[in-house]
Amino acid sequence: MSEAAGVMRSQSGFISEAGKKDYGPLEFTGKLAGGLRLDLRRRLPLYASDWTDAFKPDNFQKSLSSILYLFIAALAPAITFGSRFLDGTNGQFGVLEMIVSTALSGVLFSTFSGQPLSILGATGPFLAYTLVVYDLAVGADIEFMPFYLWVCMWCSLFTILVAVFDLCALMKHVTMFSEDDIFAGLISLIFIIDGVRPIIENFAEKKMSLNNAMFEALLFIYTFGLATYLSHFRRTPWMLRPIRNLMANFAVTIALVTASALAALYSSDTNLRMLSVDADFSPNLVLSDGSKRPWIVNPMGIDRDFPAWGIAYAILPAIGFAVLGYLDQNLTSVIVNRPSNGLEKPPGYHLDLFVRGALTLPACAVLGLPLSVASTVPSITHVISLTTYEVKQLPQGERKVPTKVVEQRATNFLIHVLIGCALFLAPVLKFLPRAVLQGVFFYMGIASLTGNNLFDRLFLWLIWDASKYPQYHYIQKLPIRRVHLYTFVQVICLAILYGLKAIKETSVVFPFFMASLAIIRKAMRWMFTEEELQQLDAHPAEDQDDEAPSQFRFVTGPWS
Structure with missing residues (x-):
């Protein structure tokens, strides 16, 4: 048995070849670092395969499509958040x-991290808190850049x-209540709202004509609609299976290129807002003498x-940033590493x-x-x-089961x-309309809702006939x-989080309320029995007592 093959996943920890139980990834060791x-011990034996697995013949097409798609999917929020900054x-x-920042941070993280499937980039919470830091600098009448x-x-x-002090182990107290439902739902909501908001605002903007606003809206709808349809294309009877798989893998790339080509055909008749990036590769800030x-x-x-007092003053917002970074990083890692995703290589929360x-x-x-x-x-x-994925047909719906994940760091x-x-x-990028990028942004938000239990249960509010309920395990019990x-x-809780983030005066306490979700979850023992919480606050894939039909999930999102 190879050294890498001796590292196996376990819910409670990892078992070595010798059969000796190791500390789990979210357990306190009681030792410094x-x-x-x-x-490091878990991930180092796998480091070589992390670079080579992406280029194996049966993985290459999926790796290539992932690179092209995620390049656009990560570039779009970088551009969108950059304009907000x-x-x-x-x-x-x-x-x-x-x-x-996205490129440099991503290269460093993908090279050295413990979970290279996590993608680094801008987030709505970090945007909001950075603006809080800027307001603190302005209020104290000190330069923002040195303060930052x-x-x-x-x-x-x-x-x-x-x-170093194993505090990532605190994440074991974070359950699906905040991890998968509220936090992931908040981020998806930010992507959805930030994706569609500029398209709606176009109709109220006096500088933009109605024709241009309508055309940008059509490009937005076309990009989202085509990406969604093509991502399902492998499940249609059209064409040969290899072609269907190819089109599904490159769904977003096809949608983006064709939408941009469509925009180019009418470029002489419209005044679309295009992607704008300075070509001189210099920082944006202009100093008092007019230089960059x-x-x-x-x-x-x-x-x-x-x-000098500004150095000590910086400790206060740094604590908020550290709390927010701890939650953003670890909650994302927990979601990526959850058992239902079918990953085989071990995580590395402290290393990340x-x-x-x-x-x-x-x-x-x-x-x-x-x-x-x-x-x-x-x-x-x-x-x-x-x-x-393998989609299993059941009487109550469909169950989407991961059969293989290309786990490596080359794509990242x-x-x-x-x-x-x-x-x-x-x-080249100047030919990308912003409306098309907004469509990709919106698509990512909708796609990420797939499998979110909070939104699954929200849809139940719209079903008034109890006999039509999908047979989720908690519905049955x-x-x-x-x-x-x-x-x-x-x-x-989700509404409070979004409100705290959106309102400038309250955004400073946003990370601390997010951290309090674990306490709120524990306090819910006064409202629900342990059996009820166990049914509502557990991944179906982790519920070992349920029969298979109660573990399925409807395939509601763009991915299949």
């Missing part, structure tokens, strides 16, 4: 810096300490001296956080870049794009290399009013 060292920070950094550097460096220190700031941020001030704290955070701080973190929607999409690495190369492809009550509590 104990969890980090165990993560530009507006929210009054030009301190923008699209170019966000693309550099110190915030990131303090955050780097706190993140490393969390990894240098790439390396001076920690003691750029335009004026930075006060250490790589982010020791490498990606300092790099972004010194270069003055927005922070990138494991982004839930692209990460889920990455896993799905590398997974081969090449995705972010391509994102970096996008900076040099400005003449609990009164429907108890299921609806549990869903209602989650909806309230």
